[in-house]
Amino acid sequence: MATLDRTSSATADHLLRFDRVQRTAHWLNALLFGALIVTAIPLYFGSLFGLVLPRHTVEQIHLYCGLVLPIPVVVSLLGQWGAQMRRDIRRVSFWTRDEVHWLRRLGRSPLRADKFNPGQKMNTIFVGASIVVMLGTGAILKWFQPFSISIREGATFVHDSLSFLLALVIVGHIIMALTHRDELRSMFLGTVSAQWAARVAPRWFAEQPHDPAP
Amino acid sequence: MNPTPDTPPEDTAGPVRRVGRRAFLGLVGLGVLGVAVGGRVQSVLSNAAGSGLGGVLPFGNNWRIYTITGNYPLISRDSYRLQVSGLVDHPTTYSLSDLEALPATTLVKTFQCVTGWQVPDVEWKGVRLADLLTAAGVQPGAVGVSFDSYDGADTESLTIDQAHLSDVIVAYEMLGKPITREHGGPVRLYVAPMYGYKSLKWLSAIRVVDRIEPGYWEQNGYPTNGWLDGTTGNTNPRLGLA
Helix, strand or coil, rough: CCCCCCCCCCCCCCECCCCHHHHHHHHHHHHHHHHHHHHHHHHCCCCCCCCCHHHHHHHHEEEEEHHHHHHHHHHHHHHHHHHHHHHHHHHHHHHHHHHHHHHHCCCCCCCCCCCHHHHHHHHHHHHHHHHHHHHHHHHHHHHHCCCCCCHHHHHHHHHHHHHHHHHHHHHHHHHHHHHHHHHHHHHHEEEEEHHHHHHHCCHHHHHCCCCCCC | CCCCCCCCCCCCCCCCCCCHHHHHHHHHHHHHHHHHHHHHHHHHHHHHHHHEEEEEEECCCCCCCCCCCCCCCCCCCCCCEEEEEEECCEEEEEEEHHHHHHCEEEEEEEEEEECEEEEEEEEEEEEHHHHHHHHCCCCCCCCCEEEEEEEECCCEEHHHHHHHCCCCCEEEEECCCCCCCCCCCCEEEECCHHHHHHHHCCCEEEEECCCCCCHHHCCCCCCCCCCCCCCCCCHCCCCCCC
């Protein structure tokens, strides 16, 4: 079994998929998203739910969770400890023609998969862009005074619509995680087996320096 | 663990492209576009969707029900009382039927929240606040009017001149029916020329006072003069706060 230290890559039969920095950032991010969703429901469906806490308190929790939301991701990209996160962001950014084709055909085309498949890459991109947009529109709603009513309406529209979309994507993400135990385990413990990597992420597997034939 | 971190992963399937960065920037751009045109898109979509789904989905012209305390006060129509007190010659207590017996004013306006949502063509019926103040006899030295709510937490204020505007009413009907509990019934304030937070719900008391007492939302950062965009209450200097 591999140690969980981010500096030690893996043993012969296990590869490090997510280092400690990435796992910490992921779970802090998940915690904040959870708090945002839990507080968003009574704020949006105020007419359907009696509030457990006063509305103003719920608003404050939602506001501060939203403001600190980017911090885990940003910190995980910085400095020496962010090296693997930055490498993985590059993986998410660079696509081969095969990957584009695979996504267009919804997975029904041959692909020698990278560390993350195109669906996982799109999930990362969508959630990342959503954080930026939700933060921006949320800030307009909170500090509304300099903005015209038309901009406020637009920000309300985008913040609300995107929250529905995000909720769907997050539910999908959780379903995928619960039905893919090896991947889920690597978000807790960091590693995947070499067999898994050779089967699911062959292009990443081929890059590994200590590369026992499967 | 990646031996060549600065070169993109190569593949036999042709050159790699920064699809991810483009998609990311495209999505953020879509968000900015949505802010620019979202108000218009929302009104088109909500007209198309009708009133059924519009109450829940984000493109609907739906009410967002706000409560400060976490619940809606339950006041029966029979036990409802409105006190008018403070710097007045005749402190008065009104029942709901007392209010309904007074000359009524009907207003049909867009209800507009300061955070950007709105509901068009809402009909309100009630008594002009000015009529209640005149009946009570406002004394010299009165500067502001403060309002209390049955929820025990919300408060609001208007200047004495704002309180005399003809489209500021003590409302007991909304869209032709008694105002429901969640909308602030049986009686609420409706300040048509200002944002929704000025229209205090579950109105319990009207106090004429010698200064402006900032209300709950003003203490939480909202402007004391909540004029809607485009209404120029401030062109009359007496209506704004100095």
